[in-house]
Structure formats: structure tokens, C-alpha cells
Amino acid sequence: MRFTKMEGLGNDYVYLNCLERTPPDLPELARRVSDRHFGVGSDGLICVCPSEQADFRMRMFNADGSEGEMCGNGIRCVGKFVYDKGLTDKTTVSVETKAGVKVLELQLGADGLVSAVTVDMGAPAVEKPRDITVDGRSYTVTPVSMGNPHAVLYLEGIDGLDLPKIGPGFEHHPSFPNRTNTEFVEVTDRTHLRMRVWERGSGETLACGTGACAVLAATASAGRCERSAEVALLGGVLRIRWDEADGHIYMTGPAVTVFEGDYPYGSDQ
Numbered sequence: 358m359r360f361t362k363m364e365g366l367g368n369d370y371v372y373l374n375c376l377e378r379t380p381p382d383l384p385e386l387a388r389r390v391s392d393r394h395f396g397v398g399s400d401g402l403i404c405v406c407p408s409e410q411a412d413f414r415m416r417m418f419n420a421d422g423s424e425g426e427m428c429g430n431g432i433r434c435v436g437k438f439v440y441d442k443g444l445t446d447k448t449t450v451s452v453e454t455k456a457g458v459k460v461l462e463l464q465l466g467a468d469g470l471v472s473a474v475t476v477d478m479g480a481p482a483v484e485k486p487r488d489i490t491v492d493g494r495s496y497t498v499t500p501v502s503m504g505n506p507h508a509v510l511y512l513e514g515i516d517g518l519d520l521p522k523i524g525p526g527f528e529h530h531p532s533f534p535n536r537t538n539t540e541f542v543e544v545t546d547r548t549h550l551r552m553r554v555w556e557r558g559s560g561e562t563l564a565c566g567t568g569a570c571a572v573l574a575a576t577a578s579a580g581r582c583e584r585s586a587e588v589a590l591l592g593g594v595l596r597i598r599w600d601e602a603d604g605h606i607y608m609t610g611p612a613v614t615v616f617e618g619d620y621p622y623g624s625d626q
């Protein structure tokens with residue numbers, strides 16, 4: 358099975374062209390390819406599938422095999438995948454996701470291939486902050502949906518956090534019936550935010566596009582930053598803008614192809 362390894366700010370996935378056929382048992386395939394010792398190594402699996410209502414459909418699976426509703430870094434790479442492979446000649450591409458149809462504006466580099474993408478991520482749903490207890494300690498989190506669930510919290514010294522220790526307590530907290538992605542945020546100034554993320558189903562990743570959008574929405578809603586800011590993640594910086602007119606969030610960032618390969622998996626598995 359031919360695959361393409363791609364990354365958006367180090368949030369890396371294995372990408373499959375499923376326009377003609379889809380391998381059986383995608384959750385199991387995601388678990389296998391994601392393993393960084395026995396598989397390809399990735400934060401998960403992303404399948405580019407046909408769509409009735411958009412140019413393409415993206416299905417995203419976390420490393421544990423669970424299917425997410427949306428993936429910001431992933432959808433930027435889907436835009437690069439379909440354009441660079443000649444599956445479209447359009448630089449405005451629509452992609453159906455479980456969180457609705459997203460519109461991508463592809464930016465081309467000097468080589469004529471996609472170097473960066475701006476995604477209309479749709480409107481965030483920001484809830485009121487709520488206190489939750491994790492491992493005996495109380496935290497104030499702001500739940501935000503970008504189609505997938507996020508819990509945003511503000512702490513000083515996020516670099517010193519032991520996320521493998523505290524992350525699962527947030528991910529599996531009973532307050533989040535479908536689990537949650539959790540973002541740990543420092544507000545540098547009104548146009549610069551820093552964050553780390555413990556992702557539902559994948560653990561700490563170097564970046565999370567939907568998470569960065571959730572962080573901007575929660576922080577601007579609290580009056581602590583402007584509606585347009587740079588969000589610094591371990592893997593790099595995303596530019597996030599929450600448009601006043603349409604209420605949508607726009608995310609701009611890079612998309613990179615790392616390598617192509619073949620993986621032994623098919624209908625006889």
C-alpha cells in the first residue's frame with residue numbers, strides 16, 4: 358500500500374490516496390502505521406477519500422485508532438497532497454470533514470508545489486470557563502469545539518509541565534464525554550501566544566492546528582488577546598485570525614512532504 362508521510366509543524370501523519378479504494382479496518386491500520394518502532398511512525402493516519410459535497414473528503418485517525426472530527430495541520434497537508442499529486446489543479450479546494458466542509462487557499466512555492474495553506478476552520482464554539490479537578494488539583498478550563506473537543510487552560514511555565522503524567526487525566530476527565538484535546542497556554546502578549554498540547558488519542562504532539570484555533574478563540578473571548586495572533590507551538594508558529602464579519606477562524610501555516618513509501622497491508626490482513 359503506497360503512502361505519503363507529511364507534517365505540519367511536526368504534527369506528522371501517514372497519508373493515503375483512498376480515491377479508488379480504501380484499505381479494510383482503518384482504525385487498526387492507524388494503530389499499526391503510527392507505531393514509531395514497529396510501524397511507519399506518525400501521530401496518526403489521514404485518508405483522502407471521494408466526496409459528494411466537496412472536492413475531497415478527509416478522514417483522520419489518531420494513533421490509538423480513534424477517528425477525529427477534524428485536523429488542522431492535517432487538512433493543510435491534504436491540500437498539498439491533492440495539488441502536488443495532480444489530483445486537482447485548483448488552488449482553492451474544498452474538503453469535507455466530520456466537522457463540515459472546509460475551504461483551503463493553497464499558496465505555491467518557487468517550485469510550483471504547495472508551501473503553505475490558509476484554512477477557513479469555521480466558527481468556534483466557546484463555552485464558559487469551568488473548574489475541574491485532575492489528580493486532586495483544581496484547574497479552570499475553557500471548553501472549545503472546533504468540531505473536535507478542546508479544553509484550554511492557562512498556566513505559567515508550560516515548558517516544565519510533565520504532560521505524559523497530567524495529560525491523560527484531562528483527556529479522560531468525566532467532564533468530556535468524548536474525551537478531549539487539552540491545550541496548556543501562556544499569553545506572551547496580545548498578539549503572541551505559546552502552547553503545548555496533549556491530544557486525544559495521540560498524546561503530546563509538536564503542534565495542533567485545531568488546538569491553536571481553540572486557544573485563540575478562548576483567549577480572545579476572555580479579552581486577553583487580539584482576534585489575530587501568532588500561536589507558537591513546539592513545532593513552529595501558526596497565524597490564527599478570528600474574523601469579525603463571518604465569525605470564522607482562519608489558520609495559516611506550512612505543509613511539508615517528508616517521504617513516500619510502501620507499507621505491507623491489504624485485504625488479506
Ligand SMILES: N[C@H](CCC[C@H](N)C(=O)O)C(=O)O
Pocket residue numbers: 368419424425426427428429430431505506538556557558559562564565566567568
Ligand atoms: N493534530 C490535529 C488535531 C487532532 C485532534 C485529534 N487528536 C482529535 O481526536 O480531535 C490538528 O492539527 O488539529
